[in-house]
Amino acid sequence: MATTYTLIDKSILGSNQASVSFTGLGSYSSTYTDLKLVASVRDTSASNYQNAKLTFNSSTSGYSDRAIRAYGGSTVDSTSGSGSSINLFYETSDSATANTFGTYEIYIPNFSSSNYKSVSIDCVTENNASDAFLGLVAGLWSNTAAITSITVAPLSGSANLKSGSSFYLYGIKNS
Amino acid sequence: MAATYEPIATTTLGSSANTVTFSSISGSYTDIVAVCSVKATTGSDEVLRSQVNGDTGSNYSYTYVQGVSAGAQSGRASNTSLILTQAGNLAIPEGASTFAPYVVQYMNYSNTNTFKTILSRGAGVNQAGASVSLWRSTSAITSIRFYIAAGNFDTGSTFTLYGIKAA
Amino acid sequence: MPKPTKLIINCETKEQIEVELTDEEVAQLEADRAKAEADKVAKEAADAVKAEAKAELLAKLGITAEEAALLLA
Numbered sequence: 573m574a575t576t577y578t579l580i581d582k583s584i585l586g587s588n589q590a591s592v593s594f595t596g597l598g599s600y601s602s603t604y605t606d607l608k609l610v611a612s613v614r615d616t617s618a619s620n621y622q623n624a625k626l627t628f629n630s631s632t633s634g635y636s637d638r639a640i641r642a643y644g645g646s647t648v649d650s651t652s653g654s655g656s657s658i659n660l661f662y663e664t665s666d667s668a669t670a671n672t673f674g675t676y677e678i679y680i681p682n683f684s685s686s687n688y689k690s691v692s693i694d695c696v697t698e699n700n701a702s703d704a705f706l707g708l709v710a711g712l713w714s715n716t717a718a719i720t721s722i723t724v725a726p727l728s729g730s731a732n733l734k735s736g737s738s739f740y741l742y743g744i745k746n747s
Numbered sequence: 748m749a750a751t752y753e754p755i756a757t758t759t760l761g762s763s764a765n766t767v768t769f770s771s772i773s774g775s776y777t778d779i780v781a782v783c784s785v786k787a788t789t790g791s792d793e794v795l796r797s798q799v800n801g802d803t804g805s806n807y808s809y810t811y812v813q814g815v816s817a818g819a820q821s822g823r824a825s826n827t828s829l830i831l832t833q834a835g836n837l838a839i840p841e842g843a844s845t846f847a848p849y850v851v852q853y854m855n856y857s858n859t860n861t862f863k864t865i866l867s868r869g870a871g872v873n874q875a876g877a878s879v880s881l882w883r884s885t886s887a888i889t890s891i892r893f894y895i896a897a898g899n900f901d902t903g904s905t906f907t908l909y910g911i912k913a914a
Numbered sequence: 915m916p917k918p919t920k921l922i923i924n925c926e927t928k929e930q931i932e933v934e935l936t937d938e939e940v941a942q943l944e945a946d947r948a949k950a951e952a953d954k955v956a957k958e959a960a961d962a963v964k965a966e967a968k969a970e971l972l973a974k975l976g977i978t979a980e981e982a983a984l985l986l987a
Contacts, residue, residue, distance in 0.1 A: 576753050576754050576909065577751070579751035605757075605907070636872075636873070637874055637876050638814055638815070638816075638820050638873045638874055639814055640814025640875050641814070641819075646983060646986070647983070648819045649814075649819050650814030650816075650817075650875075652873060681782055681784040681846075681905070682784050682905060683847045686844075687845065687903065688844040688845045690848050690870060690871065692848045692868055692869075692870035692873075692875075693870075694868070708812075708814065708868065708875045710846065710869075710870030710874060710875035711874070712872060714844075714845075717799075723781060745754065746750075746757040746905075746909075747754050756923050756924075756928060758921060758930055763919075764919045764922065764932065765919060765935060766919070766935065767923070768920060768921070769925055770923065770924050771924050771926040771927075772925045773925065773926070796946075803942060822957060829946070830977075843961045894920070894943075896943050896944075896947035897943065897944075897947045899919075908925065908952070
């Protein structure tokens, strides 16, 4: 039987990088139904955590998102945004506890369909102090093109993804 | 290598339908994961619901957290007739090209010693959330129903069941 | 007006059949919908009462919501 949940590719950073992209996904449009990106991330920003951003096909338009967030030890809120990326999910940054990487999972169903692309993101950062972050995010790329590339990066252009961050892209086949 | 995560069944609606039921689910897995990508026909304004084994009685309960334009919210219901498969009272989208993803996990679904816990994540348009539900029965789950109380799932909505084996 | 339909997928045989809901099932759906709407209205009313009480208390204490959160942190 064909494997349902398959690792398409992975990247474990050996040096700091501005972004990580998985390209050539068009060749998997008939192989897999959904995509899932699982990441363990730390960036070089001088803070406990900051926004990450997600874009498809190098597009910088048509994105919107909504998040429910818990952070700062006691704050729970809901926020939304729209613009050039899906960016209401967070990653651990360089002022957090040493050797600590946050996690996010991005689930993309029907990535090659001709509908708009909705995504579901779970993210956590951790920090042995009072300031850490947990979020559930709904994202939308209002574009009917099949997804052929995925790019993640720190939202702040001045920060890099830190060496040791890992990114695993899985394909999921529904039959 | 033995397969851990297997597709059980899938459907893409060729016409609108109010209910999608997966029946005769094998008990050979540990957990079931349903991945739904859905939108509703115009005017439906309804939430995505689930029931199991044809049980329409008040044998469920749930707790949810959601982020919506009004802010962060939470709630719960006891002795209710449904599994909440998304966050709160958020209607599934009706836009032309927008389908919302939901991932619903029926944990230890074939265990006949425990009540059944269901975890769900929903990511609709301008809404995000999670819920946990309980079905107060020790019966193994053999069928799963997805439905909305008013209106229909629109053409193109997809529903897929995967089985996960612990070993 | 055509009745709503249900799609049944047999996970053993992979057969998929589409059938109309019965009258009882339609009636149950309507009851579910009415209860959900009533629950939603009740929750919104309760939330509004809570919000008003909170605003009154903050005004009485002469502090903002952020200051209250800081006190309770």
